[in-house]
Each structure stands twice: as structure tokens, then as C-alpha cells.
Amino acid sequence: MALDGVGFDVPEGQIVGIIGPNGAGKTTLFNCISRLYPVHGGDILLDGVSLLSQPQHRIAGLGIARTFQNVALFDTLSVAENIALGAHRRLGRGFLADALRFPSAVRAQRALAAEAARWLDMLGLENVAHRRVSDLPFGTRKRVELARALACKPRLLMLDEPVAGLNHAEVEELTALVRSLKERLGLTVLLVEHHMHVVMSLSDIVVALDFGRRIAAGTPEQVQRDPEVIRAYLGDQRSGPPRDLERKAAS
Numbered sequence: 001m002a003l004d005g006v007g008f009d010v011p012e013g014q015i016v017g018i019i020g021p022n023g024a025g026k027t028t029l030f031n032c033i034s035r036l037y038p039v040h041g042g043d044i045l046l047d048g049v050s051l052l053s054q055p056q057h058r059i060a061g062l063g064i065a066r067t068f069q070n071v072a073l074f075d076t077l078s079v080a081e082n083i084a085l086g087a088h089r090r091l092g093r094g095f096l097a098d099a100l101r102f103p104s105a106v107r108a109q110r111a112l113a114a115e116a117a118r119w120l121d122m123l124g125l126e127n128v129a130h131r132r133v134s135d136l137p138f139g140t141r142k143r144v145e146l147a148r149a150l151a152c153k154p155r156l157l158m159l160d161e162p163v164a165g166l167n168h169a170e171v172e173e174l175t176a177l178v179r180s181l182k183e184r185l186g187l188t189v190l191l192v193e194h195h196m197h198v199v200m201s202l203s204d205i206v207v208a209l210d211f212g213r214r215i216a217a218g219t220p221e222q223v224q225r226d227p228e229v230i231r232a233y234l235g236d237q238r239s240g241p242p243r244d245l246e247r248k249a250a251s
């Protein structure tokens, strides 16, 4: 069983960080919320509405946007086009209206371009707006993916290892960006991240998983001190304990 009775709330306007050693079930949890994996029991509610009662293709329409660990963009499209696609769900018109260039479709196109420009500016991507995504370095593509998710104006933003594969300076930059976006936009975020400093500094609440079970939940300070959490990381020979936790265990 990949997830066994895992329960927690994500309060509006807060960041909830999910931690756990390799194989704990973090990605499975994301895939269940996105409805990529079937769920065999329990429920997942967004403002009291069961996501499990919705078809998979309606999940984005309900206001859930996500980024992926390895970045999932349309590589042959430009940065601006990728971001506009994120806003299309909210502002786009039907295929026929677009194809026949109805006035409503022309207005929608302008609104999409304006929306893309807004996110390009907010994420510092103006200089690469017209570059093909495949030509850009990994760190920039991560920011494009974040911009596309934000352009959906999500009620819940799910970030899957947003700093994985980034260098030290890029990690600092993206962490500061997520913090400032949360403050400016009042984002509600579910964050999976192995980088302990990033999770602990960004999250209002941290939930720790191990072998598919929730072993702790609370403020970052509470979870870092939790003996079960320290044990789970020290017992994990694959990823090794995060340095913060290792120090605490040693003392």
C-alpha cells in the first residue's frame, strides 16, 4: 500500500511541506491529488468537494495546478506561449470561435497575451519570452513551469521538488521567489521537497511521511524535533538524513 490513511489539511494562504525519505509516498500523494493514480479508499476534498467524484480532466478546472520534478513543458513552443497555455483554461474560447476569429476570440487572444506578459514580468522571464523552451537552461525552465502553473490562478498550487537539479544560487533565488509570490498573491501551496532548508524555511506546516504513513505533522520546528522523523531519516540508507535532522539526532 503506497499511502495508508494519510490525512492532513492545507489551510488557505499557507504552504504545507511534505517530507519523507525516498519511497515514503510523496509523489504518489501528488499523483493521487492530481488524479493521475486511482485512489482505492478515503477522500480528497477541495472546499468540501470530493476530487474523487470528478473526472481527471476537470482537476485543473477546479483550480489545482502543479509543477513536475523533471519539468513538463511544451518544448517546441516559446516561453510566452507556454505561459499563455496556463491561462487558456480561464480566458480561452472554443476551438471554432478561435479558428473563425470571432471578435470574442480576438479579445480572448489579447487577454491571453496580456496575462502571459504579466507572469513573464512577475517571474523575471521577459528577456526569454520568445525563446523556445527547449533552448533554455533547466533553472529557467523550472521558472517557466511555475509561471504556467500560476497563470491558471490556482486555488491550490502543487510544487513537486521545485529546487531539484538547481545550483546553490538558483535554489536561493527560487526559494525567495516562492516566498514573495505567496505573500503577494496569497497562494495556497502543497510542496514536496527533499531540500530540508527550503522546506523548513518556506512551510507554515510540515507533514512527514514514511512507508506511506503520516508519522508527524506540525510547525517546521516541531517536525524537525520529532523522534519518529529523525528515526525515519537516520534509518534511510538511500538518501541519508538531512543535515539539520542529523545534527539534532547527534545532540
Ligand SMILES: Nc1ncnc2c1ncn2[C@@H]1O[C@H](COP(=O)(O)OP(=O)(O)OP(=O)(O)O)[C@@H](O)[C@H]1O
Pocket: 002, 020, 021, 022, 023, 024, 025, 026, 027, 028, 029
Ligand atoms: N507506479 C508504481 N507502481 C508500483 N509501485 C510504485 C509506483 N510508484 C511508486 N511506487 C512505490 O510506492 C512507494 C512510494 O513511492 P513514491 O515515488 O511516491 O515515493 P517518494 O516519497 O515520492 O520517493 P522519492 O523521494 O524517491 O521521489 C515506493 O515504495 C515506490 O516504489
